[in-house]
Amino acid sequence: MKNPVKNMDDYSEFMTKQLRPLRHFERCLFSVWCADRLLTSYADLLEENLLEQDLRILQDVLNELWDALLSGVIPKKDHLNALEMDFMTIDDGLDALMEDIHPIVSIVQHSVGMCILCCRRNDVGLAQTVAQSVIDGLDCTLEENDPNYSADILFEHPQILDELEAQLAMIKYLKGEYELVANLRTMFG
Structure with missing residues (x-):
């Protein structure tokens, strides 16, 4: 695939254009x-850095969104309000300023x-923004684990291109x- 983007601004503009017709x-x-x-990609890291109940809330929120969407409907306002209330109980770690919060945790929560x-x-x-979160997560991981990585080559890196x-x-x-089937969750992954 020819790389259609060179930087985050290009990515944002390109993805917005791709998503607009949907x-x-x-x-x-x-x-x-x-x-x-x-x-799913950062499950182990999240287990290490989040309280079990907070990780469960993230999983439950996504599961409930999937359940509604796979049944063919966008969740109703009351359902979204309930999910939002659950989501807001997650400890964001801001109270414990001395504690290091792994950036991936914030990216996933966001x-x-x-x-x-x-x-x-x-x-x-x-x-x-959600699509960019995946790129941000990869960027963070590459920066942490690949000594040859630089943000200047973000959209040249094979993982980002994939x-x-x-x-x-x-x-x-x-x-x-398309069909609303359970394996939609794991398609193209």
């Missing part, structure tokens, strides 16, 4: 798919919160005729 429902599916990929908002509002920018390709494949899938 209906609100498909953008919700895409957002939850992205956040679920993050949660993406799940954005999914709730994406279901609440028909705003292409929210879906783009993720971009997966995101574009999911968007293309959602633009066509």
Whole structure:
């Protein structure tokens, strides 16, 4: 695949353009798919850095969003309010300033919160923000683990290119005729 983006600004503009033709429902599916990929990819790190109950809340919120979406509906306002209330009980770690909060934890939490908002509002920018969270997570991991990595080559790195390709494949899938099946959660991953 020819790389359509060179930096985060390009990525944001490009993904917004790709997501705009999708209906609100498909953008919700895409957002939850992205956040679920993050949660799954960083499950071990989240287990180490979050209270068990907080991790369970993140998982439950995504599971409930998936359940609603896979049944063909965007969750109703009351359901979203309940999910948001649960989400807001998660300890964000800001009270313990001396504690180091791994950036991935914040990225995953942010993406799940954005999914709730994406279901609440028909705003292409929210879906783009969740998609960018996956890129941010990879960027953070690469920076931490690859001594040769630099943010200057972010969109040249094979892992980033693979993720971009997966995101574009999911968007293309959602633009066509598709079935609401459970394996939608793991497609293109």
